[in-house]
Structure formats: structure tokens, C-alpha cells
Amino acid sequence: MKQRKPEFIRGARANVPVAASAMAYGSVLGVLASQKGLSWLDMMYMNTAVFAGAAQFVMVDMWSHHLPILEMTLAVLVINLRYLLIGASLDPLFSGKRLLHKVGMMHLVADENWAVTMSEQRRGSASTWFLFGGGVFLYMAWSSGTLIGLLGGGFITRPEDYALDFAFTAVFTALAVGVWRGKSDVIPWVAAGGAALLTHHFVPGKWYIVAGGLAGALSAMIGPGEAAVDGEEEGEENAVGY
Amino acid sequence: MQSAIETQVIIAVALAAAVTYSLRLGGLLLASRFPRSGRFRRGMDALPGALLFSLVLPSIVAEGVWGLMAAALTGIVVIRTRNTLAAMLCGMLVIFLARRFS
Numbered sequence: 001m002k003q004r005k006p007e008f009i010r011g012a013r014a015n016v017p018v019a020a021s022a023m024a025y026g027s028v029l030g031v032l033a034s035q036k037g038l039s040w041l042d043m044m045y046m047n048t049a050v051f052a053g054a055a056q057f058v059m060v061d062m063w064s065h066h067l068p069i070l071e072m073t074l075a076v077l078v079i080n081l082r083y084l085l086i087g088a089s090l091d092p093l094f095s096g097k098r099l100l101h102k103v104g105m106m107h108l109v110a111d112e113n114w115a116v117t118m119s120e121q122r123r124g125s126a127s128t129w130f131l132f133g134g135g136v137f138l139y140m141a142w143s144s145g146t147l148i149g150l151l152g153g154g155f156i157t158r159p160e161d162y163a164l165d166f167a168f169t170a171v172f173t174a175l176a177v178g179v180w181r182g183k184s185d186v187i188p189w190v191a192a193g194g195a196a197l198l199t200h201h202f203v204p205g206k207w208y209i210v211a212g213g214l215a216g217a218l219s220a221m222i223g224p225g226e227a228a229v230d231g232e233e234e235g236e237e238n239a240v241g242y
Numbered sequence: 243m244q245s246a247i248e249t250q251v252i253i254a255v256a257l258a259a260a261v262t263y264s265l266r267l268g269g270l271l272l273a274s275r276f277p278r279s280g281r282f283r284r285g286m287d288a289l290p291g292a293l294l295f296s297l298v299l300p301s302i303v304a305e306g307v308w309g310l311m312a313a314a315l316t317g318i319v320v321i322r323t324r325n326t327l328a329a330m331l332c333g334m335l336v337i338f339l340a341r342r343f344s
Contacts, residue, residue: 017327042251049259059258067250069257076258080265082293087269089289094270095278106266111297118290163338166312169301170333173313174320176294188288189295196296197303209296216292221285 004129011133014120018112019138021171022053023145028159029057030149036063043150047143051110054206055079082209086114093121093128101128108135119178192216308340
């Protein structure tokens, strides 16, 4: 069993690049929030309780004098449906852990520290404390980014001029490369990419992430059915090895 | 008046938080009840890459040729240097230059 503290710190360190991106992205949210009249307390409450970038953008966007509570909750549900898949993909990492451990650690799972953890797992070893260390660090970066934007108010009025809106895409592209497994990923990625692009084109909102993820997973399940005998045994070994 | 708004905020954010946390934990708890080998496991193993790729591809494509070049450069830099931050900045630089000069 690995040491908690070194793993926590290693996780935090590994999240420095994504935290930089989250801070940039968070400052944009903060600027929008200040225009909508959110106080810094509202912002911190949301950062702490929800802690999900894309959903917070939509919530701030829907913010008004009379909050559309039901629509907001539904929008957050749809945008965050991907967390069902993200949570499921963390199962090997959490295997053998107690329920209380899972309950405590899952709140601070965001796209960023999840992706860093997946990438780390492919390269070597990741752990739940690595994931959690990343989550805590990310929470601090995200919160300070949003507060800088909120209190600094409009210091960057057009973030897209500085390609700040592309920071998220760029950092996740780098992380996607990190989880690439070679040939066995060709079919799932083609299926995922096709489904994501089609869904993005025809369906508003964030359904494309869920559609792509499901298409990729399903294609891997159906795909190379004949060569499955070796694959199945390998899979079992991996599941135990985590 | 002020407190009425605050009550709304507390409820709206609490509901959003409950939904988000349920999805996070729900995914993990559901998956732990599924088989750990065979077809299902193969699907779950493919999930991280498929999700990440789906997350970025539409926004890369939305930037056109420059988006593809930015993504390619990001990928090359991260493979060569293993430095995610440098890779991110290179990708952003391409988009920054493309928007400024084209």
C-alpha cells in the first residue's frame, strides 16, 4: 500500500499544467459572474459545492434576479452526465477501497485531475490519493482563478483574443495523447470522434461528450470479438494489478 | 428582498451540487457492480481515451485548419517533452497567431 502524503503531493504536482489552464478558464468565469452580479461568497459556494467548470459556466449564464432553479438543475444534470462515465472509469483505481473512502474522494473529481490520473495510470502508477491531491490543488487554482476574475472585474474583456478559451482544448489534447494505448485504441477513438462530431453538429449542449464516450466504449466491446480470448485474460490481470 | 435572492442561490447551487456529486459517485458505485473481465472490461478500458477525445475534437474542428495544426503541435510537443504545460502553451500560441493574423 502506498503512502498517502507522498501520493497526495505527487498528484498535486502532476496537476500544475491543468491547474494553470483551470485558472485561466476560471478567471473568464469570474468576469462573467461579476457582470451577472454574483458576490464572491456566491462564487466560492458554487466552486466548493459544485466544482465542475462547464456546469458553472451554464449556471452563471442562466443567473438572473429570479433564478430558474429547475431548468438550472436539469442543465447541470445533462452537462455533467459524463461524470457517470468518468466515475465508472475510476472503478479499477478504487477497487478494494472502502465505501467511505469512495464517498470522501469522489467529490473533487473534475475533468482535469481525472484525465491526469488516467494518463499517469497508463504510464506507471496512479492511486486514489494521487487523484485526491490533484483535486485539492485544482480546487485551489480554480477558486483563485474565479475570484481573480470576479474581483478584478473585466481585466480581460475579450479572453478569446488571447486564445484563453483554447487553453482547455489544448491541455486536454495533450492529456488525450497521454492515454493513447496504440492500435487497440484506433477503433474506439474513430467511433468516439465520429459520434462526438455528429452529436455536436445536430444536438445542442454537451451530449457529444457522453455520445462519444459511449460509442468508444461500445465499439471496444463489440469490435475485435474474435481476438477476445487473450484480451479477456489480460483484462483480468490488469484489474487485479491496479 | 436580499434574503429572498440568497435563499434561491442556496437552493439552486445545492441542487446542482447534489446532482453533480450523485453522478460522480453513482458512476463509480455502479461500475464496481459490473464484471471485471471480458467484453465489459474492454469497453471500460477504452472509455478514458474515448471520453477525452470526444471532449476536445469538436472544439478543435471548430477552429478549422488552424485548430488541427494546434492540436497536432500540442500532441507532438507532449510526446517529445512529456511536458503538458509546454504543449498547452504551444497549442494556444498557434490559435493566438491564427486569430491575430488571418
